[in-house]
Amino acid sequence: MMERRTGEIAALLGADLRGADDVLVQGVAFDSREVAPGNLFVALPGERADGHAFVGAAAARGAAAALVARPCGDAALPQLVVTDTLDALQRLAADQRYRGGFRLAAVTGSVGKTSTKEHLAAFLATTFPTGATRDSRNSQAGFPTELCNQPEGIAWMVAELGMNHPGELDRLGRIARPDALLYTVVAPVHLEFFPDLDAIAEAKAELIPHLAADGVLVLNAADRRVAALAPRFAGRVVTYGAPGVSHLWIEDYRSRGLLGSTFSLCSTQERWPLSLPLPGRHSADNVLAAAACALSLGVPPESLPPRAATLTPPPRRGVVHRLPSGITVVDDSYNASPVAVQRLLELLGETPGRRVAVLGEMLELGAGAPAFHAQVGAAAGQVAAVVVAVGGSNAEVLARAAAPAECRVVRDAAGAADVLSGLLRPGDVVLVKGSRGVGLDRVVDALVEAG
Structure with a gap:
């Protein structure tokens, strides 16, 4: 953890x-509710709230100092005044990266980033002291903060990196x-900000020039836009997902519905049977991606199963929530894209019982939203x-296309x-399942509470 x-x-x-110039600062927070004693609180401007309004609250929670764009006179703690607090946070993180002494594995792609990041961190931890970004903290503020908060003594940090523009x-x-x-897939996400999938792939490729010359680029050979990134890196490239062609792929996949799956990870010379408790072929694909990267970084293959x-x-x-009432709820409410939703629907189709799909609108799809x-x-x-x-209107489009199923359209999660x-x-x-802005996590919570 950063100490300055x-x-x-x-x-x-x-x-x-x-x-005072001699106050010890340990770690970083930009949400006053998450401040730990000794933290540097970074006051970021936001769409809904300005962090400067919470400097006092951060001080009350034990913040050692605040990084601000304007002095907050009523806060009794040292304040570092800069022109742009986000830029300053990023510069601080860049310096911490230089001093940290650990190597960093980055995961990006349109879907599967968070799960793949978690799996890669779990695999690396079998062999190396490992840290990782929490949850989906992959943004311009989230990633730098997570970097500054990594524990001492790690050999690897696994970081999810995301973008909207x-x-x-x-x-x-x-x-x-x-x-x-490590790249997962390029899919129709954030099309509100990009003209097409090729533009998304080009934006994802912005990370490659920053990859260490002696590093490794891990690509999904089953995604043509991801596979096409290989010539952009002069160093070592590892591929996964194309049977008999890439370095690692899946064979003998058997779905167990909500109970997960069994399959084998295969290379040209070996195969390793796995039993996975996570449902869906997409989960197996995320594990495949993480395994390809972990093996390339020195994790013994026998550690994976x-x-x-x-x-x-x-x-x-x-x-998966199995309720006392006998109802099973699959909570995938964090976010949604057309590819991810259809993957989950395939899983639902493999599961016994009467199937109910609660689907929120998929946001940021631009002009193609109705078709998706x-x-x-x-x-x-x-x-x-x-x-x-x-x-709203796109939910109505979805419902009309869902015949012959019994369809209901509601405005919000409460409905x-x-x-x-x-x-x-x-x-x-x-x-x-639905985009985060629709708030379907509240539907899950209501169902779980009702039992």
Whole structure:
């Protein structure tokens, strides 16, 4: 974890220090609710709230100092005044990366980043002291903060890096300077900000120039846009996903529905049978990606099967709740894209019981949003007896395409919870998935609370 004196931070950032220069700062937080004693609180401007309004609250929670764009006179702690607090946080993280002494494996892609990151960290931890970014903290503020908070003594940090706009991954890459770079897939996510999938792939490629020359680039050979990135790196390239062609692939996949799957990881010379408790072929693909990267970094292959058998999904990403009422709820409410939703619908189709799909609108899809929602609706209608579509006009498009399933359209999560309370019965299997902004996690919580 970063440990610096306030005077040292001020000198690094060229900040105007208002207060003592010998105060020890340990770690970073930009959410005042998460401040731990000794933290540097970074006051970031936001769409909903300005962090400067919470400097006092951060001080009350034990913050040692605050990084601010304007002095907050009522806060009794040293303040480092800079022009741009986000830029200053990123510069601080870049310096911490230089001093940290650990190597960094970065994971990016349109879908599967968080799960793949968690799996890679679990595999590396069988062999090396390992740290990782928490949850989905992959943003311009989230990743630098996580980097500054990594524990002492780790050999590897596994970091998820995300973006919404061109140029963002270039900026994160300058901070991360990865020693390994793993790509999952390029899919129709954030199309509101990009003209097409090729533009998304180009934005994802912004990380490659920052990969260490002696590092490793790990690519999904089953995704043509990802596979096409190989010539952009002059160093070592490892591929996965294409049987008989790539370095690692899956054979003998057998779904066990909500109980997970069994399959073998295969190379040209060996195969390793795995039993995975996570549902869906997409989960197996995420494990494959993580395994390809872990093996390339020196994890012994015999370490993979026992660790894979104990993997758990991140919160809101395929967590299975078996309720006392006999209803099973699959909580994948964290976020949604057309590819990810259709993968989960395929899983729902393999699961016994009456199938209910609660699907929220998929946001940031641009002009193609109606067509994507129609595709998802058609897929839902093929596997679900009941479809509850949540949101506005695109939810209505989804519901119309979901015939012959019984369809309901509601405006929000509260409406969905109300409909489900009178609809569900023992033996039902309920998939809940939608973009984060729709808030379908509240539907899951209501179902779990009701039991």
